[in-house]
Amino acid sequence: MIPFNKPVVIGTERKYIDQVLEKQKLCGDGAFTKKCNEWLEKNIHCGKGLLTTSCTHATEMAVLLSNISEGDEVIMPSYTFVSTADAVVLRGAVPVFVDIRPDTMNIDEKLIEEAITDKTKAIIPVHYAGVSCEMDRIIEIADRYNLSVIEDAAQAIGSLYKGKYCGTLGNYGCLSFHETKNINMGEGGALLIRDSDNFERAEIIREKGTNRSKFYRGEIDKYTWVDAGSSYLPSELNAAFLFGQLERYEEIQISRMNAWNNYYGLLKVLEDKGDIELPFIPRECVHNAHMFYIKVKDIEQRTKLVNYLKQYDINAVFHYIPLHSAPAGVKYGRFNGEDKYTTKESERLLRLPLYYGICCDDVERVAEKIKEYFKI
C-alpha cells in the first residue's frame, strides 16, 4: 500500500524527549521551546518566533494582536482549511471570501481591493501547497488601507517569495507542525512576528494574558494578569520532538523535493497531451514541496481516477470543500464577487502521495498507474 502521508519521525526525537524527562520540567517555554524559537529566528529570518500549540492557535493569536472584534471583516480565500476562518469567527468577525487564481490556487490579489469595506481589518493570504501568494501587491493594498496582513503559512515553512521567507512578509505569519506538514511535532505550530512593537503583547497573549515570560527572564519580580489571553504554549515534550526534526530540516526538505521533481518529470507527458495540469510555480517563488497535486478534467474524472488508483493500493486524496459552501461558512461568512474558480478548480484537484522518505519506486508506480488510467 502506498499511503497518502506518513508523519516524519527522524530518529532523534526520543533522545531529546528523554532529556526533558530527566530534567523534570515538562511545561512550556523550557530549553527546547527556546531552541525551536531561536531556530525559527535564525533560519526563517523572522523578527520573533514563538512556538504554539497549533497553526490554528497561532492564527487566533494574530487575530487578537490585530485587535479584530465583533463585526469586523477579514479577507481570505474560500479555498483553505477551516482554521483560517475559525480564528476570525471566534472573535465575532466576518470572513469575507475572495476567489482564487486558477494557476496557483492562491487568493487572487487583483480581487482583494474590491472586497474592502470600512469594516475590513485584515487580509489572510494562504500560501497553498507552499507556493507564495503575490505578497508585494497584497502588502501594498494592506498599507494603503491600514490593514493587518496575517499569512497562513501552515504549508509553507521554508518557501520563498522574492528571496524572503513566507510567514515573515506580513505583520504575522502562522506555521503548522501538524503531523501532515513537512516538519512536525504531532500537533503544534508557530507564530512569526515581524515588528518588534508586537513582541511583548504576543508573549502575554500566549501565556494566558500574563507577563510570565518577562518574569522568567528576570525582567520583573512577579508576574500578573495584564491582558486577555489564552494557553497557546506547547509542552516541552512536543518542543523536544520538534527540535530533532528542525535540526534535520535540510534533509527532510530535500527528500520531499526529490519526490516532487520526480512526479513532475514523470507526469509532464500527460500535461503536454492535455490530459492533466501540473502545479504552477511563479518565477518569484521557491516552493517547499509540501504537496504534489494534479488537476484533471472535472469531478467525475477525479472520482474515477481515485478509485482506479485505490485498486492498486494507492491512496490519492483531495480536500477543502470551499468554506463559503460549508454550513458554518454560510452562517458566518460571505463571498465577495463571483465564484469563478474556487469551486470549479477545487473539484478538479487531486493530491498524490508525498512524504519524507517516499521511495523512488513508489513515486514511479503512482505516475505509471496515472498514465495507465489515461492509456499511455
Ligand SMILES: *Cc1c(COP(=O)(O)O)cnc(C)c1O
Ligand atoms: C494544516 C493547516 C492549518 C492548520 O494547522 P494546525 O496546526 O493543525 O492548526 C491551517 N491552514 C492551512 C492552510 C493548513 O494547511
